[in-house]
Amino acid sequence: MSSDLSNEKKHARGQIIVVMVIFFLLMVTVTAWAAYYAIANRVELFNNDSNPRETLLAERIDRGTIYAADGSVLAENDESGNRVYPYGNVFAHVVGYSAMGGSGIEEYSKYDLLHSNIPFMEKVECDKQGVKYPGDNITTTLVPKLQQAAYDAMGYYDGAIIVTEVRTGKILAMVSKPDYDPAYIARDWDFYLNEDDKGTLVNRATQGQYPPGSTFKIVDVVELLQEHPDADTTYHFSCSGSFSQDGESITCYDHDVHGEEDLTAAFANSCNSAFASIGLSLDRREYMATLKRLMFNGKLPYDLPYNTSKLNLTTDISTREMIQVSIGQGTTQMSPLHLNMITSAVANHGVLMKPYLVDHRTDADGRLLEVRQPEEYGELMSSEIAAKLRTYMRAVITDGTATVLRGQSYNAAGKTGSAEFNDELNSHSWFTGFAPAEDPKICVTCIIEGQGTGSRFAVPAAKVVFDAYFND
Numbered sequence: 001m002s003s004d005l006s007n008e009k010k011h012a013r014g015q016i017i018v019v020m021v022i023f024f025l026l027m028v029t030v031t032a033w034a035a036y037y038a039i040a041n042r043v044e045l046f047n048n049d050s051n052p053r054e055t056l057l058a059e060r061i062d063r064g065t066i067y068a069a070d071g072s073v074l075a076e077n078d079e080s081g082n083r084v085y086p087y088g089n090v091f092a093h094v095v096g097y098s099a100m101g102g103s104g105i106e107e108y109s110k111y112d113l114l115h116s117n118i119p120f121m122e123k124v125e126c127d128k129q130g131v132k133y134p135g136d137n138i139t140t141t142l143v144p145k146l147q148q149a150a151y152d153a154m155g156y157y158d159g160a161i162i163v164t165e166v167r168t169g170k171i172l173a174m175v176s177k178p179d180y181d182p183a184y185i186a187r188d189w190d191f192y193l194n195e196d197d198k199g200t201l202v203n204r205a206t207q208g209q210y211p212p213g214s215t216f217k218i219v220d221v222v223e224l225l226q227e228h229p230d231a232d233t234t235y236h237f238s239c240s241g242s243f244s245q246d247g248e249s250i251t252c253y254d255h256d257v258h259g260e261e262d263l264t265a266a267f268a269n270s271c272n273s274a275f276a277s278i279g280l281s282l283d284r285r286e287y288m289a290t291l292k293r294l295m296f297n298g299k300l301p302y303d304l305p306y307n308t309s310k311l312n313l314t315t316d317i318s319t320r321e322m323i324q325v326s327i328g329q330g331t332t333q334m335s336p337l338h339l340n341m342i343t344s345a346v347a348n349h350g351v352l353m354k355p356y357l358v359d360h361r362t363d364a365d366g367r368l369l370e371v372r373q374p375e376e377y378g379e380l381m382s383s384e385i386a387a388k389l390r391t392y393m394r395a396v397i398t399d400g401t402a403t404v405l406r407g408q409s410y411n412a413a414g415k416t417g418s419a420e421f422n423d424e425l426n427s428h429s430w431f432t433g434f435a436p437a438e439d440p441k442i443c444v445t446c447i448i449e450g451q452g453t454g455s456r457f458a459v460p461a462a463k464v465v466f467d468a469y470f471n472d
Contacts, residue, residue: 064113064135093203094174097182134364141170149468153461160205168374169353206306213419216328235263243273246319268400279326340445347440350386413437431458
């Protein structure tokens with residue numbers, strides 16, 4: 001009897017030990033996972049509004065400096081700890097502000113700016129003197145010369161300009177208007193929230209939503225050439241100034257009659273009639289797949305806040321709606337950032353490089369801590385289609401709607417757009433393009449709100465930026 005009791009006790013002890021071991025292993029696993037998660041997601045956790053760590057760090061670390069690509073200061077703390085912005089309104093939306101919740105690079109990089117990687121002994125010296133540790137500094141990809149050119153080119157008009165480096169994805173300039181002075185954001189905060197009816201705080205380059213108008217014909221051509229690779233030589237259309245099908249009709253801009261056109265001429269002339277016909281001829285399912293690959297209704301490879309472009313295309317879309325889709329009208333909405341990405345892919349043999357703003361991070365003594373390397377997002381179109389598109393976009397400059405850019409020291413290529421809104425009473429002025437056409441270096445996308453045709457306003461604005469880059 002005693003033997004059985006002893007065996008039961010041993011069995012119970014064994015069970016207890018097994019449970020304890022399992023519990024211990026579970027605790028180790030959970031702890032390890034939590035530690036890994038905290039490290040892997042440290043920036044996201046730091047940026048969480050419920051996390052008070054930002055406030056605590058700001059009490060002991062002097063927020064780091066934001067530099068332009070040429071070393072110019074874009075944002076820094078003065079001796080009193082106030083945040084100052086030497087360029088005022090010029091970099092307002094892209095650099096952003098650190099007060100009132102933050103925006104732009106100030107918000108995106110606050111984890112780095114509020115951490116200090118100076119050597120331990122330097123921290124000890126700061127503690128002795130009773131001063132804050134100097135935060136890490138970041139250097140952006142932004143080029144002040146191009147930023148100023150884009151800012152000046154916009155003048156008093158509302159809209160946006162974004163300039164990217166084709167082969168790397170570096171964002172060289174990003175302007176949005178109307179603008180503000182980030183140094184006074186706290187003072188003017190109530191006005192912007194309650195009285196401003198212009199959406200001044202919205203970065204129109206990344207968060208603006210506009211009908212793309214005729215710039216969308218780039219997308220039409222991608223799909224056409226995918227379905228019909230020989231369209232480059234076989235396409236033919238006779239433009240009478242209007243096009244009708246199934247009781248629906250459309251006219252070319254200003255009722256222009258373009259006559260006999262091949263694909264190059266139809267694109268250069270931005271012929272609505274031709275592209276309405278093209279749109280209706282395309283396979284809906286294949287076009288939907290292409291739109292998905294071109295990132296419509298989906299995520300963009302961009303780290304800062306942006307709005308998703310929207311396009312409603314279904315297999316049973318009506319003739320009327322399809323005509324509107326074909327010319328970038330109707331319910332289609334697109335951001336300048338997204339259009340710039342597609343244009344950059346055309347310039348880069350069909351491959352999109354992920355756009356980025358922060359180039360590298362250093363400590364307060366200038367020691368390099370981290371460098372961002374250019375990264376491919378993927379192929380948006382074949383290199384063959386991209387090459388043909390570059391030819392068509394060059395024809396827009398030489399023989400089409402953007403002749404303001406003709407005869408320059410650089411050979412630009414691009415596409416204009418006039419995007420109707422407000423019941424067709426007004427139009428946004430678009431241009432997107434790159435230069436040189438034979439070896440693209442930069443891509444420029446510009447929208448001027450409510451100012452009519454792309455050739456009248458957006459093209460001259462883009463020319464100012466191209467001139468600043470190539471005619472230094």
